[in-house]
Amino acid sequence: MTNSQRVIRAVFAVVIAAAVPMGFAGSAQAEESFTWEWKHDRHAGDCTMFAGAKWTLNDKGKAEFEAVVTSGSNFDAWLMWVQLRDEQGNVLGWMRNADRFLPDPGDRRKFVMGLDDKSQRYVWTAHGEFDSVLWPKVSQLHLDDRC
Structure with a gap:
């Protein structure tokens, strides 16, 4: 093996090592x-959620x-509950609020802004x-919302 081939292999090994996190074991799954x-604005009472609102699951x-x-009013709040549904629209379950400080600890399904x-x-x-x-x-997804 020539010196230039050794240098190329060494550089390649450093690049590969830098791309793999320390302690990595097994295969990564994406x-x-x-x-x-939502492509359109949503309205509940005098509250508006603008187009582009999104949930990523x-x-x-x-x-x-x-x-x-x-x-349209001061000191208002948007309340939201999210249903997960199948292809036929049947309710599979509810999204639970995973935020650390829940607005209503008695209802983990409620999201409030x-x-x-x-x-x-x-x-x-x-x-x-x-x-x-x-x-x-x-x-x-189906939103139940109130303002």
């Missing part, structure tokens, strides 16, 4: 996920929510969880 995005039973919301100032738009992010055995069956 996480499956799917995003449901993964096969591990985790979910992330992001939306922009507002209200306070809307204090009617002149503002608020970015709402939330973390959810669901039973991962439902993952292969979930094909729809």
